[in-house]
Amino acid sequence: MKIYNFAAGPAMLPAEVMAKAQAEFTNFQGSGSGVMELSHRGKFFQPVIDHATQNVRDLLNLSDEYSVLFIQGGASMQFAMIPMNFLNGATADFVDTGVWSNKAAKEAAMFGSANIVASSRESKYDHIPAQSQWKLTPGASYMHITSNNTVAGTQYQTLPEAPAGVPLIADMSSDIMSRKFDASKFSMIYAGAQKNLGPSGVALVVLKTKLAERTDNSKVPTMLRYSTYIENGSMFNTPPTFAIYILGLVTDWLKAQGGIAAIEEINNAKAAKLYNFLEESSFFRSTVAKADRSRMNVVFRTPSDELDAKFVAEARENGLTDLKGHRLVGGCRASIYNAMPMEGVEALIDFMKKFEVANK
Numbered sequence: 110m111k112i113y114n115f116a117a118g119p120a121m122l123p124a125e126v127m128a129k130a131q132a133e134f135t136n137f138q139g140s141g142s143g144v145m146e147l148s149h150r151g152k153f154f155q156p157v158i159d160h161a162t163q164n165v166r167d168l169l170n171l172s173d174e175y176s177v178l179f180i181q182g183g184a185s186m187q188f189a190m191i192p193m194n195f196l197n198g199a200t201a202d203f204v205d206t207g208v209w210s211n212k213a214a215k216e217a218a219m220f221g222s223a224n225i226v227a228s229s230r231e232s233k234y235d236h237i238p239a240q241s242q243w244k245l246t247p248g249a250s251y252m253h254i255t256s257n258n259t260v261a262g263t264q265y266q267t268l269p270e271a272p273a274g275v276p277l278i279a280d281m282s283s284d285i286m287s288r289k290f291d292a293s294k295f296s297m298i299y300a301g302a303q304k305n306l307g308p309s310g311v312a313l314v315v316l317k318t319k320l321a322e323r324t325d326n327s328k329v330p331t332m333l334r335y336s337t338y339i340e341n342g343s344m345f346n347t348p349p350t351f352a353i354y355i356l357g358l359v360t361d362w363l364k365a366q367g368g369i370a371a372i373e374e375i376n377n378a379k380a381a382k383l384y385n386f387l388e389e390s391s392f393f394r395s396t397v398a399k400a401d402r403s404r405m406n407v408v409f410r411t412p413s414d415e416l417d418a419k420f421v422a423e424a425r426e427n428g429l430t431d432l433k434g435h436r437l438v439g440g441c442r443a444s445i446y447n448a449m450p451m452e453g454v455e456a457l458i459d460f461m462k463k464f465e466v467a468n469k
C-alpha cells in the first residue's frame with residue numbers, strides 16, 4: 110500500500126531526496142564513508158554546507174547583507190536566542206497568533222518586555238488579528254511574527270511589515286520556502302528544518318549580519334551569540350552535518366521543481382482542493398477563519414471527538430498516516446508541506462468521502 114504521511118513535523122521528505130540520501134548513505138562521493146561519518150573540517154563536508162547555504166541564498170533571493178546560519182536547538186532555541194542577543198532589557202512586539210508565538214514571547218519576557226500587540230487566543234487562535242488593531246510599541250527593539258501557525262492552521266496571506274526602523278523577525282518554521290515573499294523586508298527569518306526543509310536537528314537562520322552587532326558579548330555565552338555562527342561559518346563547534354546535508358538535497362529538489370514560485374502554485378492547488386472539499390462537506394468542517402487558512406496545515410473536524418479519533422485510526426489503516434490534530438487542540442490536521450504530492454491530497458479526499466458516507 111502506498112503511504113502518505115501527513116505529519117506536522119518531522120514531516121515527509123521528497124521521495125527523490127530519500128532515494129538520493131540512501132544511494133549515498135555508506136559512500137558519499139567516493140569517500141568510502143557516509144556523510145555523517147566524515148569530519149566537518151575535512152574536504153568533503155565544507156562543500157556540503159557551502160552548497161546548502163548557496164541554495165538558501167538563491168531560493169530566497171538574499172542580498173549580501175544577510176548571513177545564512179545553521180544552528181542546533183530547533184526553532185525553540187531561537188525563541189530564547191533572539192531576545193538574548195537583541196533585546197537588552199528593552200521592549201519587543203509580538204503578534205500572538207498561536208502556541209508558538211506565545212512561547213516566543215514568554216522567552217523574550219526573561220530578557221526585557223514582550224508586548225503582545227494583538228492576540229487571537231480568546232477564540233482559540235482561529236484567525237490572525239487584523240493589522241489595523243495592532244497596538245505597536247514606538248521604537249520597539251524588534252517585531253516578531255509567526256508566518257504560519259502549525260497547530261491552529263492559520264497563516265498570514267499577506268506578510269505584515271514592521272514600522273520604519275523596527276527590525277521584523279519571523280518564525281517561518283512551517284511555511285518557509287512554500288510561497289514567494291520578499292526576504293528583504295525581514296531582518297531575520299528562522300525555521301526548524303523538520304517541516305519544510307529536512308530532518309530535525311537544525312534550524313535555518315537568515316539574519317541581517319549587521320543586527321548581530323547589537324549583542325553584548327560580555328553577557329551572552331559564546332554558543333548563543335549569532336556573531337559566533339557568522340564568524341565561524343556555523344562551525345564554531347561540530348554542526349549537525351547530516352541534517353545540513355539533507356537540507357542541501359531538499360533545496361536541490363526544490364530548485365529542480367522550478368523553485369518557490371512553482372512549488373507555491375502546487376501548494377495553492379493542493380490546499381484549494383482540500384478546503385473546497387471541506388466547504389462542500391456536511392460532515393467535515395474547517396474551524397479556521399476563511400481569510401486566514403493555512404496552505405500548509407489544514408485543520409478540520411468531524412461532527413464529534415469520537416468520530417475524529419475513528420477517522421484518524423481508519424485513515425491510518427488506509428495508508429494515510431498522522432492525521433491527528435495537535436494534542437493541545439484535538440481534531441484532525443493534514444500537513445501538506447512542499448513534499449506532499451497532489452496525489453496524497455487526492456487520496457485523502459477520496460478516503461474522507463468514503464468515511465463520510467459510512468459514518469453520516
Ligand SMILES: *Cc1c(COP(=O)(O)O)cnc(C)c1O
Nearest residue numbers: 183184185209259280282283301
Ligand atoms: C514546530 C514549530 C516550532 C518548534 O520547532 P522546534 O524545532 O521543535 O523547536 C516553532 N515554531 C513553529 C511555527 C513550528 O511549527
